[in-house]
Amino acid sequence: MVSRAESAAATRRALLNAAAGLLDTGGPDAVTLRAVGARAGVTRGAPYRHFPDKDSLLTAIAAEALDRLADQVQAVRVDLRVPPADKLRRALSALMTVGRRQPHLYRLMFASPAGDPAAVQAASQAADRAQDEFLAIVGDLVGAQHTRQFAALLLTSVHGITDMEVSGHLSADKWHVTAEELVSTLVSMIGRQARQGSDNATLSL
Amino acid sequence: MVSRAESAAATRRALLNAAAGLLDTGGPDAVTLRAVGARAGVTRGAPYRHFPDKDSLLTAIAAEALDRLADQVQAVRVDLRVPPADKLRRALSALMTVGRRQPHLYRLMFASPAGDPAAVQAASQAADRAQDEFLAIVGDLVGAQHTRQFAALLLTSVHGITDMEVSGHLSADKWHVTAEELVSTLVSMIGRQARQGSDNATLSL
């Protein structure tokens, strides 16, 4: 009772899930088209019916992950039950959580997208949407004046914190600081800066 | 007139240079042991006499790059002609310059080191030294109280800015901000924070 289009879409999904699973558990080296096919119950050549390229498959995974992140941030932004002052922290926390729970996926999300132009564009659009959601949250908090600058600083900094923690370059016994403390310091610093830097009163961060 | 040890050390160096060159020009995919060997004037199996592994070779390259960075930062730190207030900016600029001039090398430096334990340890030590130099510069500037916190925040943030710029995720027409402006804002924010946060007077950033 399954049409051919439905079955094709199902295998496409199975391929994406298989590749994502292999990436999570075994890292990038474990993602081989043969293993992906096997895990999806299909043979090694089948992926080429759905993705022109291995890189395009990986980029599609990154695009989906970025879309999920954008959804999460958007959910936080529009949730009336979340106090506005908490929204930024929660959004940033969503980003860090990806890095901790799925470090290989996280690296893929922040790598330069490769492969088919269509896949690259999809990933870029997803990244754009995620960034726009962050931007909107920051815009709701601080005055419009330096929104972009503060948002960019927040996003890049939290990415740097997460990335160095994930890669093990943020040793706790050297720095005596956790990633959370760093983010917290950063957020409150920017909050203070926003308050005294602009004329109109802004919410407290 | 060349002893055997000298010639061996020479080929080892040639292999490292060849691999680094290939990485710079062609990205990680271009670094194949065969190509490395050919570029170093040697055959495909020769690298195994100097490195147990391809990963170890790459990690050795990362270690050398981190050592060079540490040297640069140290040179800035001890240079009496450099005004103390400029030292931090120059040190951070050295980091960003690596990212811009050698993006693939930069990514390798901040990846989790892989391969032989000895190679991993060498890279970790080099990274440690580079971080210590940054730490020392920050320590000279701000009071000892929150040195580590500020230094960690600076390092991770500038890494995040550089990384996202390198990977193309910091689109200029969305954020209306350059990487330099972000670093500048961050540094002055931390400077302000350090001044008003601690009792003892600190130098201006």
Added chain:
DNA sequence: CATCTCAGATGACAGTGTCAACGGTATAGT
């Protein structure tokens, strides 16, 4: 029912990392 379309299977190929075996040469030991 005849035809077409296309997802998937299969065979093949070049390229890769890695290892085992080999050869030659500078060094060390006597």
Added chain:
DNA sequence: ACTATACCGTTGACACTGTCATCTGAGATG
């Protein structure tokens, strides 16, 4: 001075990878 050793580099081989051309069969289309 002669031998033995250590060790750098070469070569052949193997398993594995991404990718393509070709083939097959079943659902869609007329």
